[in-house]
Amino acid sequence: MxxxxxxxxxxxxxxxxxxxxxxxxxxxxxxxxxxxxxxxxxxxxxxxxxxxxxxxxxxxxxxxxxxxxxxxxxEGRSLADILDHDGPLPVEEVAQVGLQVLRALDAAHQRGILHRDVKPGNIMLDGDRVVLTDFGIAVIDGASALTGTGQLPGSPEYIAPERIDGHEATTAADMWSVGVTLYGAAVGRSPFKRKDIQSTLAAAASRDPDPDQRIGRLWPVIQGLLRKQPAERMTAVAAIDRLSTIAATLTPQGxxxxxxxxxxxxxxxxNAGSPVTDVDPTAPNTRTAPPPLMPVHPPAMPGDVTLDVGPVRPPNRKHGVLLGLGAAFVVAVVVVVITLASQSPPQGQHQSPQSPADVSPVPELALQEEKLGFQIQVPKAWTRSESQPGVQSDVTWTGARTNPDSGALQVQVRRDDANVRTSLVDYLSTLDNSNDKSRDNLGYTRIALEDHGKTADLEYEYTAASGGTVVHALTRAFTNDSGRLYVLTLTLYSNSAEAAQDGWKAAKPVRDAILGSFRITV
CATH class of the missing domain: 3.30.200.20 (Phosphorylase Kinase; domain 1)
Structure with a gap:
């Protein structure tokens, strides 16, 4: 491309x-x-x-x-280049590559984006950092496919069996591609590559990967990722949990x-450090092509509120008396309002701290009993996804988008078995420190960090370095007498800080309802 x-x-x-x-x-x-x-x-x-x-x-x-x-x-090299020139990686380094790729994919899947072309050529190694590139045939939730009729996007030896059969790609298809990649990284060859495309696709659809002694401790993970049935395939975090016990620091492939x-x-x-490749200037492009990208925001229309300075017209003198009477009337109204506001409300009545227009009503809630050992109430219309089943797992519910400047409110609950009996404030302080140091979080601001005994809250906001999205979130950590740790995060994505604040304020009733309904049941 x-x-x-x-x-x-x-x-x-x-x-x-x-x-x-x-x-x-x-x-x-x-x-x-x-x-x-x-x-x-x-x-x-x-x-x-x-x-x-x-x-x-x-x-x-x-x-x-x-x-x-x-x-x-x-600055680094692709995994494909390393395998072609240096040979297979040690099992521990393969596990580290897989660990980072799976974390990246899981982040993409959480946002409704499938990669659909995971392979060594699209994985870059830069020191101990592993980067997933080339989302050229990615599918975004709600977007139509852009491939031509009869085309199968992706590289043949990394395509999942269900896609070969013509079914739509899912997160499980990306997991299959990771399994093929891990096998190739450890062995030096793909488990399904044959002399032509037809034979390669047939092998992927019907053959199991051959065992190889170089795979070692990776074999259970690779087997789990290469299940022919998508429903039986190992998920991202289940694989992450397994690989975490194997992974070692990457050796720089310089x-x-x-x-x-x-x-x-x-x-x-x-892998050029300072050398530069000079080429002759390209000839003018004479092909007919689509026009440049349209602006994200449409141009202002008549009647729209803009920041343009409008002409200031001198006041009309014949309206002076009316304006004076109007001003006197406004002053009188303000005096009456202040007088009424200063009076205490009748007994049994309480004033709302916010106008009804500032907040959204709480939709009908439904009780969710989860196998992870908790229950929670969320709006009935919200969609549920269980993207990370396993020992350290999470469940996510996503609402409907109601504001063009903000995304849908999202709640995620995760059980963290690796941090049993951990101080909740220390746990959230570590998260806060990690968020603050991340180069992807511009203008990170900790709004609040509060300890409530068996719960603790961290509220924060930042702007994503990629795309400029403003993220406002509240993470609440829960524990019980047995020391179990659960982490609930409410997140709202917006186009601006103002939209984030308005959306967060409007969602307060439903946020409070969700937070107040959470119970640990184990």
Whole structure:
């Protein structure tokens, strides 16, 4: 789909990576539109995600109607390059790669984004950091597929059996791709790759991976990820729990730069530290292409409130008497309102601290009894997902979006068996410190950190470095007499700080209802 260039941002004085869309010069101009849309899909999918294991998208610019994605520059090498030139990795390092990839994928799945092309070529290793790249064929919740009729997106040897049979991709399909990747990283070859595409797809659909002594302790995880039936396949956090006991620190995969000649005569320097590849200026693009990206916000229409300064008209003198009477009337009303407000309400009545217009009514709640050992009441219309079943698991409920400037309110409950009998304040202080130090959280602000004995609260807000989304969240930690630790997080995503504050305030009744209903049942 494209070529990734090393570039320098002259305005911000930083090196970046820029992905250029490359179209076949002989292609019909009308064929450029689907390709452009796929590139924009990639940028928008990655920009929605805030995770150290996912490449950060800084911007999208257009030139002659064709988009260029501006991304963070990863100095390391792809896993595919390491396997091709250096051979398989030790089991412990394979586990570390899998651990970080799964965490990144789980973050994407939580936001309703499937990658659909997880493979060594789309995994970058930069020191001890593992980064998932290339969301070019990702699927975003609610968006239509962009592949042509009869096309099967992805690399054949990493495609899950259910997708080969024509079924829609799910989170389980990404888990299958991770399983194939882990096998290849440990053994040096894919378990299903054959001499042609048809044989490869047939092997993935009907053959089990061959055991290999180099897989060692990874075998139960790989077997779990490569179950033919999606419902039987190991989930992200179940695999994360297993890999956590195996993973070791990655050995930097460095070495001198290698120059690779490409088919079109360009030169690509892999793992370049300071060298730069100079090429001749590109010829003007003469292809017909779609127009540049439309602005995110539509232009103002007549009657819209804007920040433009309007002309100031001099007052009309013939209305002076009316204006004076109106001002006197307003003063009288204000005096009456202040007098009434200063009086105490009748006995048995209480004034609401907020106007009814400031808050939203609490919808009908439904009691949820969960196998993880808790119960909670959430609005009946909210959707439930159990993305991480296992020893350390969570359940998430998501409401409907009611404001164009804010996302839906979300509540997630997680049981953390790794921190039994941990001080709740210390637990949340660690979370607060981690949030504050994350380079993905711009302007991180701790609003409150409070200890209530068997509960503790951490409320915070930050702006995502990727995409500029404002995140407002409240995390409450619970414990019982046996020391079990549960973590409930309410999250609201918004387009601005003002929208976040307004949305958070409006959601107070339902937030209070949810928090007040939580009970540990084990």
């Amino acid at each position: 494209g070529v990734v260039w090393r570039a320098h941002d002259e305005y911000l004085h930083r090196d970046v990576a820029i992905k250029e869309l490359r179209l076949d010069e002989s292609a019909d101009p009308s064929e450029s539109e689907p390709a452009v849309r796929r590139v924009l899909r990639e940028a928008r999918a990655a920009a929605q995600l805030r995770h150290p294991g996912i490449v950060t998208v800084h911007d999208v610019v257009t030139d002659d109607g064709l988009p260029w994605i501006v991304m963070e520059l990863i 070495g001198p730069p290698r120059t690779v000649a490409l088919a079109d005569g360009l030169t690509w320097i892999d």
